[in-house]
Amino acid sequence: MIGTVLQALWSHWRWHRVQLATLLTGIALATGLWSAVQAINAEARASYDRANLQLGLGQLDELIHPSGRIPLETYVALRRSGWQVAAVLDGRFDAGGRSVRLMGVDMVTYPALPALTDTQGNPPDPAIVLTAPGRLFAPPDLAAQLAADPDLPPIIASTALPPGLVLTDIGTAETLLDLSGSLTRLLVLPEQPRAIPPLDQVAPDLRRQAPEGRIDTARLTDSFHLNLSAFGLLSFAVGLFIVHGTVGLAFAQRRGMFRTLRALGVPLVTLSQLVLAELVVFALLGGALGLVLGHLLAGALLPDVAATLRGLYGAPVQGQLHLRLEWVAAGLAMAVGGTLLASGQALWRLARLPLLSAPGVQAWRGKSGHRASAISGGLVCAAGVAAFAMFDGLVAGFVLLGGVLTGSALVLPLLLSVTLGFFARRAKKPVTQWLWADMQAQLPGLSLALMALLLALAANIGVGTMVSSFRLTFLGWLDQRLVSELYVTAENSEQGRRIEAWLEPRADAVLPIRNVELAHETGPLFLYGIVDHPTYRENWPLIAAAPNVWDTVRQRQGILINEQLARRADLWPGDRLTLAPGNTLTVAGVYSDYGNPTGQAIVAMDLFDEIAPEADNRRFGVRIDPARAEQLAEALRAQFDLGPGAVVPQAAVKAQSRAIFEKTFVVTSALNVLTLGVAGFAIFTSLLTLWTQRLPQIAPVWALGLTRSRLAALELLRSLVLATLAACLALPLGLLLALILLEVINVQAFGWRLPMFLFPSDWMQLFILTAIAALLAAALPAWRLRRVPPADLLRVFANER
Amino acid sequence: MSVKALFFLLLAPFAVSAQGFAGLGSSVEGFDIPQPGYRFDFPADHGPHPSFRIEWWYLTANLTGEDGREYGIQWTLFRSALRPFDQPGWQSPQLWMGHAGLTTPDTHFFAERLARGGIGQAGVTAAPFEAWIDEWHMRGDTIDALSLRANGDDFGYDLTLTADGPLVFHGDNGYSVKSAEGQASYYYSQPGYRVSGMLHLPDRKVTVSGEGWLDREWSSQPLAADQSGWDWFSLTFDSGDKLMAFRLRGGRGDYTSATWITPDGSSRSLPDGSVSFTPLQTSRVAARNVPTEWQVTLPAEDLDIRVEAQNAQAWMGTRFEYWEGPVTVSGSHAGRGYLEMTGY
Known part of the structure; x- marks a missing residue:
């Protein structure tokens, strides 16, 4: 019996190969993105451990x-x-x-x-x-x-x-x-x-x-890995939407077969078990595909991640990927778990399938369903906010983020329903009225896919806004911070002294850059000494300052600290910072510092000399008329026989900093695009699912005189309108997401708070991309509709009841 | 006393496998070579000789505790030069290694220290005499009156040593030949220290007294290529006579050497083949078979003795492993002493 049942079950997939491919792709995409992120994280962690073990560090x-x-x-x-x-x-x-x-x-x-x-x-x-x-x-x-x-x-x-x-x-x-x-x-x-x-x-x-x-690499980079994990989880969730859609479709189409099998005497338990087994096999197949995909993806992304981690934290990560057994096991487990989760509803329905139920039309879920979903969405949002209010730290920040995103997604169907109702009431012509009502009717089947789209769009807008805001701030900060025309590095302090003496009469000013690493309770603290010069007074990027900040520093009463240290140790102008026993200074100002994650502080040069008399005196900033800078650099190199790296013009330093910055967010952007792609695919599968249930709804309209091409055009339009509506709702959510990223996650992860900038042109691009995705997703159903034989449409009436 | 310090060159961090002794016997790269007829200059010669490749200050003592039990201690400072000169700072080519052992009838403790020369962490000065590595030291105004200290994580000792008798020069007035091919070292001893002080054991302290033996040796190439290890005896008999005797085990036959020391401190060097060594019984120590009971005969002095380890498990599990522990002597002469065995 079992063999026969299996044969019957399999026959469905044999006739619906596209569906099978979609299901496997959904599972593979969900598993693949998630596994890629896990592989990257595991590789990075293994690198830290290896580095630490190799040298007995930590x-x-x-x-x-x-x-x-x-x-x-x-x-x-x-x-x-x-x-x-x-x-x-x-x-x-x-x-x-x-x-x-x-x-x-x-x-x-x-x-x-x-x-x-x-x-x-x-x-x-x-x-x-x-x-x-x-x-x-x-x-x-x-x-x-x-x-x-x-x-x-x-x-x-x-x-x-x-x-x-x-x-x-x-x-x-x-x-x-x-x-x-x-x-x-x-x-x-x-x-x-x-x-x-x-x-x-x-x-x-x-x-x-x-x-x-000590602040070690693992702790510093935790935030980065948590970031990646969050992205991976988002991709996984979006992938599951596809699985949910396809499995739902397959079950709907097979209800007749299930009923027949049951009528032929197959016990419900056996049938349920076999269907479950079928899903597990698909999950394993899709999972294996996903692992291959994930491994390729991770291999492609890892060099950039390694560059990011090195650039941001100086953390050592090798750009090579190793295949780990536990990674394979976890990936397959995620695939099976995710597939069963996404098919839960369908399995539940199968288990309660009445023996003689009609191969029915999907039961309508009305506004009450939307309302319940919206209420739970509101609760999830509130829970996220509450978690953030009660707990501190990066994880709480991500809980807030997750709560707001999931909650908003759950509220989406109600919002869409209300919006569609609003338009429906204003529609005058019958076809328009039908169109709005039809969309309303399809909302339950499409809502999951639209939620996925909303999430992907919001993530895209949010992360894009964060990265672009960061870029603008960072470039502005570079301009403020790197004002000297030349940066000179001597081989040693002795040569430094000679270079300084040589430069003194030739340049407008020679600004020594000296630092020493001190221990502070929040981790290593780099102390810099500066001489009093307009370069600093006019340009240094202070985000909080006491009155007469530069005079206080010059008089050795004040200290400037960077934003990371200020936030980590909660020190602000007026507070006291102990550098060494018996050496306590008042914080005079806080400056922004996007170059590194560690704490930094600045004191007057003579005070610095007392604290760290043995510190190097090898690096200098040179102020000079920009027109003469290159000439002076040449003369300096010739005079002291310095290598090309020893005298660097400002532009080169800036270019290098920018290059590091751009590398930093390559991975984020890549994952962003992938998530959006998966969401587009989710809409496609949902529309494909709905398509099979569409005929009974379309046949009457066709019978009333609408041509099939008109119907197909309306099909495209409908997809476009729904996607646009979702995109419009995604915009405020995305901005909220950006705000949380900038105000909460960045502060926790990096120690700095960035101002938010808006980039409407980016949104336009994204909207156009969404519209194209929506049209592409609707293209196949629309094309089928155009080609559907009138006999099929007529049969709808014949088959009814 | 021994040439084990050769191994010291093969520092563990560099993961060199010890390919016999061949690699080291091959070249001396600018190092001085011992010459017969050397005139010793004291106290300067108690200090280091950086132009020679290896050198050691090697003290062993047989002790009796107030509890009536027998104990033995070893205190050794090895110097190993990477280049034949010294200079201050980290880049000094002189390296130092300390070994300390404490043997009770039922337990053997040992510890090891490594240090760079040039920064003051380890070294030797001739006058006043001090040999040190970390907190371990052997020091005194002269080499005749020393205080001695070493610590491991669960043992330690603080002893005072007073010399009773003159220095003894082995071989040809301190020029000690080590193989038939003529490899040699400078080698002298102070075999007659009276020792007293305190042993720190994990569970108790023991006041002890007894006799100690200091070996001083330096060279640049003391082993022949075929020599794989040695058995070394320093024995003090109840009669007041003393014997230093060793056998270098070589592929082309053994090479032996001995010095007979009378109670008044006068000594007689005995050439290759004068003394014979026969293992009587082996013990399983550190997964190998080590002879822990010997028959030693020296017909020229009517000596025919059994030498038996007080604790067969006196294994020095240091970077370069060897057996070193106190022994009891019976037979034609009775007494006690120290035995060292390598290459097993």
Whole structure:
């Protein structure tokens, strides 16, 4: 019996191959987008873990000094008192105009060195690694870039290193960074000898910091991954709309067959189980397709994600994708779960199918259905708002976002129904009246697809507005921030001093750029020193300031902090910030800073010198008449034999910053477009579903004298009107979404709040795109309608009751 | 005493596999080579010799606790040079490694330390004498009166050492030949320290006293290419006589050497083949078979003794593993001492 039933079930799909393809595509799209995002996230996380494991980062306690520098003597004193600590000297050096992260470790005592070998797999000779000039170990791509620099020690390419990091012995690092005799941190090794004295007896200046006390890559990038996950989930939901539509259609078309099978004696339980099994098999097939799709998609997007994460957070992510078993399992589980969820309604109906029910017309759901949906939508919205009011943080922000989006989607059918009713009442001609009423009648069947469209459009408008607002703000900020005509980087402090002296009579002003990394309770804090100059007074992008802010800073009473630090530590003008024990300053102003996620602060240069006398003096901004800038740059390069990366004109710095920015949102835009595509497909499947139920409704109108081509044109028009209505409703929702992204999510994720700008031309583009999608979706049903044999239409009357 | 420090060159971070000793026996790259007829200069020679590749300050002591039990301790500082000079700072080519062991009748504790030269974390000064790595030290105004300290995570010791007798020079007045091909080292000892102090065990402290033996050795190429390991004995007999004897196991036959030291400190070097070593019993230690009971004969001194490990499990599970522990001597002569075995 089972074989026969299966044969009967399968016959449906054999006759409706497009439907089968649609179903599988729906499942594949839902699984694919979601799995792609998961694969990207998993790959990024694995990269962080690998990087951390490889170098023992984020696992051991560290000793740090408030000034950011630990004297070598302190390390030796700790060692000689028994403390087992490993010395690390971190820094950055410039190679070919690019700033490279360097980690210098005592290669003899460092606890977690990866197996460093050259490309032939041979370990290097200790003698050449540990003694001058030493060796630099870099991942192959970086090694290839650095190899051209004749000033660097020889490079050994090693695949055991995280991307973007150069590892070397501490003696080599000291020379390269020009930081002789100091260290940046000490790792406390897990095994300590008996009877070691307390830390405050040996090194009272040092502070012990647990790994979780530091802002690590994983925490910084959590927000980014949550962002991606939210997008993936949205795509998944939209994909399920397609599944829901197709399964609903297939079940409606097979009601006659079900009834017949039941009448022939197939028990309801057996039938339900077989239908369930059929769905699971389709889910697995579609899921597998989706995984292939997801893997391809992730592979295509990963390099950009890696670039984004490096650009935004300096987080090391490899641009290569690995296939993970748990990813496959999770993807298939999502496919099966999602398919069953989307088919729940249909299965439920099958289980309660009366034995002798007619292969009926879809029961009309009236306004009461819309109202119930709208009420639950209102509740979901309210729940999102309540969650945000009660809890703090990024997750609460996303709950708010999800609540508002889902809630609005649920309210959509009622809004559309009310709108259609409004037009219907105003319609004068009978055909127009019929058109509005017909749309109203089809609303229940189309509402899910329209919800998907609304979500996709709103997400598109919201994210687009956020990205474009960010871009405008960022470019304006770059203009304010990068005012010096030339940026100079010397090889070391000594050369810096000579360059400064040489430039002094030749330029309008030489502005030193010096910084040091300090420890603050909110994470690392980069302290900068500035000299008093109109460059800063006139251009620096302050978003909050006390009166006479620049004078307060000049008189060493005030400190400027960046927006990230201000929001993280809740410090605003008038509050006090302790930089080091006994060194507390009043916050004089807060400036916007979109270059990095870490905290930053600015004090007067002489105060900076007291706090960090050993900080580098290698970087300068040079103010000069722009017409003479290139000439001066040439002279400077010639005078000090500097490389091309050492003297950079303003325009080049800006171009580089812009390029990083544009990379940052490539993934967001890609997912955006994909979501919209899926939504268009959802409308198509819904219309296709409705089509089969359309004949009984169209036949009377045809019989009254409307031609089939007229009906087909009206079919197109109807799709267009509904999509346009959804788009109009999506606009305010999208703007609300943008507002939440800018005011809530960005502040939580990056630490900055951006002003919102509106881009009507983008909306127009999107609307046109939506209209095209709607027309395309309706094209097939309309074409069929045009071609439907009159006999079919007549048969409607013959078959009735 | 031993040449195990050779392994020290093969620092674990660089994941070099120890291909026998061949790789190291092949070249000396500008390092000085020991020459016969060297005139020692003290106290300067108690200090380091950076132009030689390897060097060590190696102290072992047999101790008796107030609880009546036998204990042994080892304190070693190895120097290994990557280049034949020294310079201040991280890029000093001198590397240091410390090993400490404490053997009780039923447990063996050990610890290891690594350090770079040039920054003060480890080193040796001749006068006043100090050899240190981290908080471990062996120091005193002269080498005749020392304080000694080492700690692991669950053990430690604080001892004072007083020399009782002169320095002893092995081989040809301190020029000690290590193979038939003529590889050699400079090698002298202070075999007669009186030792007292405190052992820190995980559950208790023990006051101890006994006798200690310091070996000083430096060289640049002490092993022949075919030599795979050695067995090394430093023994103190109840009669007051002492014996240093070793066997280097080679593919082309063993090479032995010994020094007989009388109670007044005068010594006699015994050439290759004078002393014979026969393993009597092996123990399963760290997944290998290690001879822990030996017959040692030296016909020239009418010596025929059984040497038995006090604790067969005295395995130094350090970066380069070896067996090192206190032994009890019986037979023609009774006494105690230390045994070191490598290459098993």
